[in-house]
Amino acid sequence: MKRFPMIAICVMGTVGAAFAQTKDGGLSASMLHDIIKEQKQMPVSQALANAVAANAIDDLAKSRDNAAALDTYFSIETRRQSITDQKSSGRCWMFSGFNVLRSNYMLQRDSVQLELSEAYLFFYDQLEKANLMLQGCADTGTKPIDDQRVQFFFHYPISDGGTFCGVADLSEKYGLVPREVMPESFSSDNTSKARQLVASKLREYGLQLRDMVQKGKSQSAVNKAKVRMLAQIYHMLEMTIGQPPQKFTYAFKTRDGRAAGPAREYTPQQFYQEVVGGPLNGTFIMAMNDPRRPYYKTYEVELDRHTYDGHNWRYVNLPMDDIEQMAIASLRDGRKLYSSYDVGKQLDRKRGFADTGNFDYASLFGTTFGMDKAQRISTFDSGSTHAMTLCAVDLDASGKATKWKVENSWGADWGQKGCLIMTDRWLREYLFRLVVDKKYVPEKILKAAEQEPIMVMPEDPLFLPDE
Numbered sequence: 001m002k003r004f005p006m007i008a009i010c011v012m013g014t015v016g017a018a019f020a021q022t023k024d025g026g027l028s029a030s031m032l033h034d035i036i037k038e039q040k041q042m043p044v045s046q047a048l049a050n051a052v053a054a055n056a057i058d059d060l061a062k063s064r065d066n067a068a069a070l071d072t073y074f075s076i077e078t079r080r081q082s083i084t085d086q087k088s089s090g091r092c093w094m095f096s097g098f099n100v101l102r103s104n105y106m107l108q109r110d111s112v113q114l115e116l117s118e119a120y121l122f123f124y125d126q127l128e129k130a131n132l133m134l135q136g137c138a139d140t141g142t143k144p145i146d147d148q149r150v151q152f153f154f155h156y157p158i159s160d161g162g163t164f165c166g167v168a169d170l171s172e173k174y175g176l177v178p179r180e181v182m183p184e185s186f187s188s189d190n191t192s193k194a195r196q197l198v199a200s201k202l203r204e205y206g207l208q209l210r211d212m213v214q215k216g217k218s219q220s221a222v223n224k225a226k227v228r229m230l231a232q233i234y235h236m237l238e239m240t241i242g243q244p245p246q247k248f249t250y251a252f253k254t255r256d257g258r259a260a261g262p263a264r265e266y267t268p269q270q271f272y273q274e275v276v277g278g279p280l281n282g283t284f285i286m287a288m289n290d291p292r293r294p295y296y297k298t299y300e301v302e303l304d305r306h307t308y309d310g311h312n313w314r315y316v317n318l319p320m321d322d323i324e325q326m327a328i329a330s331l332r333d334g335r336k337l338y339s340s341y342d343v344g345k346q347l348d349r350k351r352g353f354a355d356t357g358n359f360d361y362a363s364l365f366g367t368t369f370g371m372d373k374a375q376r377i378s379t380f381d382s383g384s385t386h387a388m389t390l391c392a393v394d395l396d397a398s399g400k401a402t403k404w405k406v407e408n409s410w411g412a413d414w415g416q417k418g419c420l421i422m423t424d425r426w427l428r429e430y431l432f433r434l435v436v437d438k439k440y441v442p443e444k445i446l447k448a449a450e451q452e453p454i455m456v457m458p459e460d461p462l463f464l465p466d467e
Contacts, residue, residue, distance in 0.1 A: 042366055052364070061359040062348070070353055070421055074405055076331045077392035078103065082115060083418030085411035087189035090160040090467030092387040094118050094125070095409035096338045097167030099389040100435070101176075103336045105275045113255045114275070115179040119188040120268070123241045124174045125166060126158060126195075128307040130202055130233045133157045134226050135308050137206035141213025150210075152303060152458060157202040160191045161465030163387070164338045164435045165313050166306035168280035173307065174244075175268025176275055181248045187240035194240040198233060205229040244268075281311060285441055285449045287323050287434045288315035290462055291374040295319050296444070300453035301463045313463065316449045320428045322442075324401055328393055329440040336391050338435035339406065340466045343386040343420075345430050352408075352415020354422040356429060373429055380461045384432040387466035388420065400424075432462065 051060055081103055084095050095118060102114045136153040143150050187194040208229075212222050250271070251263035266274070293299070294317065301313040330337050346358045362368050376382035388406035396402050401424045405416070412418040438446065456463065 044366060048364075057361070057364070058359055061361050061364045063357050063360050066348070066353070066355055066358050070351065070416070071394075071403070072416065072421065074392035074394045074403075076328070076395065077405070078331060078334050078336050079106065080391075081106065081407070082113065083407060083412040084115070084118075084409045086118075086409040087184070089189060089191040090465075091118055091122060091162075091191075092409055093162040093164065093338075093340075093466040094121060094167060096340075096387040096389045096407075096466075097164050099407055099409075100164075100336050100338050101167070101171075101276060103389075107334055109252070109260070111254045112252050112260050114252065116275070117177045117179045117182040119179075119184050119241055120177045120182040120244050121167075121170050121174065122160070122188055123237055123244050125162065125170055125306055126160070126198065126237055126241070127230070127234060128170065128310075129158045130198065131226075131230060132305070132308045133202050134205055134209060134229060136303070138209045138213055138222050138226065141210045145210075148459075149303070154203055154206060156458075157199045157206070158195060159465060159467075160195060161467040162306055163313050163340075163433070163466055164284070164286065165311050167338075168284075169305070169307050169310035171272055171276065172279055172281065173310075175270070175272040177245060177248060177266075177268050177271055178250050181245055181250060182242060185240065185242050188242075194236070198236055201232065201236070284435050284437050285445070286313070286315045287318050287326065287436060287445075288462075289320050289323055289373075289432060290315075290317050290377065291372075292377055292462075293317050296448040298449055298451045298453045299456050301458055301460070302455050304458045304463060304465075314453055315433070316445060318445065318448075320431070322445065323431070323434050324424075324427075326436045326440050326442075326445075327390055327404075327434060328395070328401065330436060331390070331393050333440070335437060335440075336389050336407070338387060338433075339390045339431060340384040340387040340433040341427075342382045342384065342430040342432070343388070345382065346426060347420075349415070352420050354420060354426045354430070356423070356426050377462050382430070383462050383464055384466055385464075387433075390434070391419070401427075433466070 081099070084099070086092055086095050098116045098118065102116055105114060106112055133153050137150070140147065140150045140153070145151075145154075209222060209225065212225060245268070247265060247267055248271075249263050249265050252260040254260050288299070290299075297317050299315050299317060303312070305312045327337055327339075343354070345354075346356050347354045348358050371379070371381060373382070388408050390404065391407050392405035393401050394403045403424060404422050404427050406420050406422070408414060408418055408420050410418070415421075441449075
């Protein structure tokens, strides 16, 4: 009981000290008085205040105008395929990329069903990112620890996010395997703990490599040390994700589960050739909608890639009208597309429906949320957060898109049987990236993609990886 008076004295002292420390620009007692006075002039009923305090904001802000049954008809829709589930991982980029690859394969073999192993390519994604980080630490070893580029490697030693560029580089290099050959592990489904431990080890190793460089150790010695370090990372990945197969026997199956032919022995590279048929790099462009920057220019993100010897993320910045026309052309031909969005904005998760009118936060709080897309990007209020597979579009009589559908990777029970329906007005505000096969890209845009890229920093708000 003797503790209570002491606590009261400490609390009172803290409040007094807060105002005593106020200087120009700080929150003074008089300013707080003015804030409260101004706030009291904002009309709000006690009932509304009670409701906001006691309920989920989205439940109160949900618009009744959008409560009608969803129109699930689409005038252009690609072939349906099984819905995947990334679980508690940031691998949406891989799930969406694989959705495109297997869909393209199944266009050639109509009766075949195929699922690819995310765990297999994720193993090599993490190993390659570990090498990228360690080599980056060696390359910048003579720079001070607080240098921006050095900080980049230590701040982001490894992640499970990425883009379609990673699917292209990794699958070309390491091949592919069916999901049943290397199924998911607990740690591939739930990546946070293993990633945290690997990241900590990489930071430790990064310091050691910097120390070797600063002491003038030979390149050969640095390389040998890096190999030993990567052997430990490989061991940790093998324990958490599993051992990637070097060879396997597999028979393709039909949609009803029957064998579609005799079983064959494959290496992962041979299976990649069977499914993809050739290199991915060079066959597509990555389109971006960034209204902050000039359109019909190509941008490349320095240091942001999945492999040290691979491709930086490279985008052609385009107006939404051009992006939509390429998407429609691809979908008409039965080709799904990798795409990424700021999926958390105005998303009705229960219905699997995204529209700018889903929630009226402005009326609820008696204010406005008036930033446009460029302003939201510049202030980190919006950016690409999640990749999904664009699979359908509905066009009106004049050929204009009214709504779109994507295959998501949150399981078949989520949303619209695993899919998300979005209005065109939502897509224009919150789509950021689209990967398009070059056969659907107009000549003007192809020429823009061939320009010398403008380099941008990975700290840019729009160039965070899809998760």
